[in-house]
Amino acid sequence: MTSRNMRLRRLSRATSALSGRKRGAQPKVVALGGGMGLSASLTALRRITGDLTAVVTVADDGGSSGRLREELGVLPPGDLRKALAALCGDDEWGQTWAQVIQHRFESKGDLHEHAVGNLLIVALWEQLGDHVQALDLVGRLLGAHGRVLPMSAVPLELQALVRGHDPQRPDDVVTVRGQATVALTPGEVQSVHLVPSGPPAVPEAVAAVLDADWVVLGPGSWFSSVIPHLLVPELLDALVVTKARKVLSLNLAPQPGETDGFSPQRHLEVLGRHAPKLALDVVLADEAAVPDRDSLADAAQRLGAAVELAPVASPDDVPIHDPELLAAAYDRIFRMHGRIGPWR
Numbered sequence: 123m124t125s126r127n128m129r130l131r132r133l134s135r136a137t138s139a140l141s142g143r144k145r146g147a148q149p150k151v152v153a154l155g156g157g158m159g160l161s162a163s164l165t166a167l168r169r170i171t172g173d174l175t176a177v178v179t180v181a182d183d184g185g186s187s188g189r190l191r192e193e194l195g196v197l198p199p200g201d202l203r204k205a206l207a208a209l210c211g212d213d214e215w216g217q218t219w220a221q222v223i224q225h226r227f228e229s230k231g232d233l234h235e236h237a238v239g240n241l242l243i244v245a246l247w248e249q250l251g252d253h254v255q256a257l258d259l260v261g262r263l264l265g266a267h268g269r270v271l272p273m274s275a276v277p278l279e280l281q282a283l284v285r286g287h288d289p290q291r292p293d294d295v296v297t298v299r300g301q302a303t304v305a306l307t308p309g310e311v312q313s314v315h316l317v318p319s320g321p322p323a324v325p326e327a328v329a330a331v332l333d334a335d336w337v338v339l340g341p342g343s344w345f346s347s348v349i350p351h352l353l354v355p356e357l358l359d360a361l362v363v364t365k366a367r368k369v370l371s372l373n374l375a376p377q378p379g380e381t382d383g384f385s386p387q388r389h390l391e392v393l394g395r396h397a398p399k400l401a402l403d404v405v406l407a408d409e410a411a412v413p414d415r416d417s418l419a420d421a422a423q424r425l426g427a428a429v430e431l432a433p434v435a436s437p438d439d440v441p442i443h444d445p446e447l448l449a450a451a452y453d454r455i456f457r458m459h460g461r462i463g464p465w466r
Contacts, residue, residue, distance in 0.1 A: 149335040156201040159342020164208035166448035174268030176205040181280040184302030203239035209266035279317040284309040323356035334366035352397040369404040374441040387421035402427035
């Protein structure tokens with residue numbers, strides 16, 4: 123029996139054991155991603171459920187996170203910090219702490235541009251020696267409306283095959299290393315992979331996916347925040363065998379560099395190439411960001427999904443999600459496409 127089949131068998135047994143649990147009063151939701159895209163989802167989702175877990179990519183190598191990672195050999199804390207801030211409540215306590223952990227020092231010394239939350243998270247990792255326990259403790263301090271987990275306990279490097287990374291050689295395909303570099307490449311990303319390959323998943327993240335009612339992927343940087351979760355074998359296996367419904371939330375616009383020129387349906391095509399066995403249930407897109415609805419519907423159908431179009435963009439000119447509108451869209455999807463649970 124192959125190692126993959128053994129993993130799938132273990133996951134199937136775990137899923138069967140979990141399926142007999144008593145459902146709570148609200149949906150159990152797991153959101154996968156990183157950066158500002160995941161923050162947008164979490165800010166919306168915490169409005170409709172208190173049983174929320176964020177599973178966050180750990181391949182960031184830029185800014186404060188990159189410096190701490192290089193100096194101390196730790197997981198990059200930045201995306202984990204952003205997720206915790208997004209889970210803070212709208213009351214005075216929550217908003218005060220959200221601002222504190224997002225605060226960056228300004229100086230002419232070594233502290234310049236370090237975020238307070240990054241230092242707090244790394245300090246607790248060193249004190250407790252446990253990534254999950256430390257993040258849970260920070261969450262309790264902030265009064266976070268949910269839990270934040272890293273997708274792996276191993277610092278990861280994102281690598282991409284990119285055509286035209288050097289504008290002077292537009293037909294050359296080269297390997298580009300590092301999440302920050304991949305996100306800003308002027309070329310066309312063909313595929314991404316992680317180093318080390320096949321990293322272990324955090325067990326609590328796998329358990330959360332298996333025990334969920336809904337799993338939410340995206341929005342976010344497609345190649346550097348969304349797809350990396352599908353490159354962790356145990357996490358992908360859990361996504362394949364879980365009985366949870368899965369919704370993929372598309373971006374409002376292509377990301378300059380990483381997905382420049384991508385249509386909504388092309389986002390689905392590249393995701394399918396990286397995880398061909400993964401089926402989805404719903405693809406959520408802003409109705410104003412889909413010029414060809416039939417092509418998107420065809421691409422979604424190939425992944426087993428229906429398309430839901432909804433106004434989820436901020437009324438401002440910048441392409442960001444409005445948390446109230448996104449929350450309303452998720453709530454409607456959970457009611458219309460889910461197994462109607464006792465929370466309804």
